[in-house]
Amino acid sequence: MLTGVGVIAPTGIGADDYWKATREGRSALTPIDREGCDRLPLRVAGLVRGFDARSFVEERYLVQTDRFTHFAMAAAALAIDEAALEVEDPFTVGVVTAAGSGGGEFGQRELQQLWGNGPHHVGPYQSIAWFYAASTGQISIRGGFKGPCGVVAADEAGGLDALAHAARAIGRGTEAVVAGAAEAPIAPYSMVCQLGYPGLSLVEDPERAYLPFDRAAAGFVPAEGGAMFVVEDERHARDRGARVRAHLAGHGATFTGAARWAESREGLARAIRGALAEARCAPDEVDVVFADALGVPEADRAEALALADALGEHAGRVPVTAPKAGTGRAHCGSPALDVAAAVLALENGLIPPTPNTTACEAEIDLVTGYARSAEPRTALVLSRGLMGSNAALVLRRA
Template sequence: MTGEPRGAGPTTGRADDVGPVTGRAGGDGARRRAVITGIGVVAPSGIGADAHWKCVLAGQSRIGPITLFDPERYPSRLAGEVAGFDALHYADNRQVVQTDRWTHLGFAAARLALADAGLPEMADDPYGYAVTLASSSGGNLFGQRELQRLWRGPARTVGAYQSIAWFYAASVGQLSIRHQFKGPCGVLAAESAGGLDSLAHAVRMVRRGTPVVLAGGTECPLSPYALTCQMRNGLLSTCPEPALAYRPFDVAAGGYVPGEGGAVFVVEDLAHARARGVRGYAEVAGWGASHDARHTDRLAAGDPAQYARAMRLALDRAGVRPAEVDVVFPDALGVPRYDRSEAEALRAVFGTRPPPVTTQKPLVGRAHQGGSALDVATALLGIRHGVLPPTAGLDRPAPGCELDFVRESGPRRVDVALVGARGFDGFNSAVVVRRGPA
């Protein structure tokens, strides 16, 4: 996997190829391989990878009325929320007071990922650990509360933590401080595509000599301000029925339902993992990105040629032929013209017989970068368990969207999975994860 991700924190810019580099671990950086050794899921599907896996296998919808604020005045009133989440189980009171729910979800997902990988919460070698997460909208609920305080309160002030809690890099900074991860940290800003870009950036950090990197992302786009911003794109579903509101690729598709949460991963140098006696879930084998160069509006549908280019780049860099892909997890926006465009891109890459396609976003909502990270978590669990969860929200494929959708879960060999994501305003990304070496 080569190439510099878009919008990286301390190392912005892109390069098409990464030559041999020498880092703290020594040796040839281009030959280092990165495996995912820990998964932390905090999503409407559940807290923890096991809870998420059981939910998606059973096809249990977690879409319901928004409870984080009163949505009565809005045409879109449904979302996927993380039920029963208590931030104080994962962070102390000071950290919770100073940060937004989006970061609280990140605290939880990171702790779960580190525990799953068998790594300490406090780094034994701070400069050997890094954080590179994706972000989209920042600390919405915190910012909403403080701005209302500014407008309505007699003091006309905001709290001292407004700037750092709403800031798009808040989760990266807070996790770096919380766990004392002092390696090369950064934040990726590419909307939904950022959840995949963060994995690419993590692999680059591993190849440059940082043995352990936290990647992925969480999101909480559920506040009056955040919902209003999303409504401007004209892509939100206004269907009041939770079971029918979000239906990608279906003849009844009418937009997406927002969701919160996501997943955080431990991306680790394969040699470092082997030295600890850990095999991991899968190898991050390839990544590709492209851009449509067009603003997302009520007429846009995404450029299938550029999206296909990102997928081909990921496959080429992974050394994987299209016929070797066992499953695709698509972006699945649920907007008819976008769904047709995505199906066209898949056919351009895989021909007339694409591999099985499955999506679980209709169960949990679209959580921007958290949603694409959650797709990666589902792909990893599918590889681990040898099962693919069924496609959610699909009864009858719309014209132009006739793909090989997974209709029922069942045992099957899964060695290679491709995850695709398209961020608003033209971002396209794809990641290939492959069953790791023994």
């Protein structure tokens, strides 16, 4: 079960601010104004504004780590604080994160020092700060967590797989796991790496750059940020009087290959069926779907067809939403943000809208414009990675 939610997103810092923007359908997509990015063809992204890392993380950790780890540590601190988690035995608490881009900004800075000034000007933390495992390591060191720790490398879908990994650790006897994902790929080196993705949107208008399921869809917009959670054993949470936010009920994962969007139909459908089976959830029990929503027409069609394959006739009735259209796709951080939105939607009885999209091309009930009042008990969160991973996660209302 989830007892803590921590969010660092383009639309808000902290779960409350993030939810307010999400339920109102606000978009934070904006022209990229980072130093060194002005000559790149990628013009729009989801940027986290107003984030002061020093408000969340001690200086000794900041100098060792990249912005993606600052986000993860801050989100983890928010989740731990919300869960009021107190550690008596450090070997009963673990950490699991997912990351795809790693510490690109830190790595670029040190490589520039190497080639500009020589090896003696490269800091010792270059060896760890760029590494995709840095967030797990720093969160565990900072919190003194000595239980099972790990890193999921499953491209974007890893944001859901990390939570499944945490749930399985709980099933093997761990009392609590801090789990989730955060990314920071909006720096020149990281952005150049992303230019190779054929689905990347190069549209310059923030309101038109990322329109999943829309007839004007032209690809996806990258973003930074993410979410972290406290996943706990039910008995442990009940014994200490923790507030239960939601239940992790089921998970499924498959792999269908890089950018093979037509093939992702079968892979995603199988992941959905696997998650529903683990959750002992019938297709018509799904009350809301948080879509992967790539914004590439072929991929969006495949996702809608996968829902029809897995949910049958119910696929045309269940509300579908894609809040990430207002934040951009923060790689592994995006499905984690969708899980946060799903938890808050289950709690508040509201299905948030899909920002900017107005002309839905798919045969799904896409929520647009305004939030929809509902009483959802079960949410299905979907994610596909650009390298071919597919994942589905079922959440139940507490």
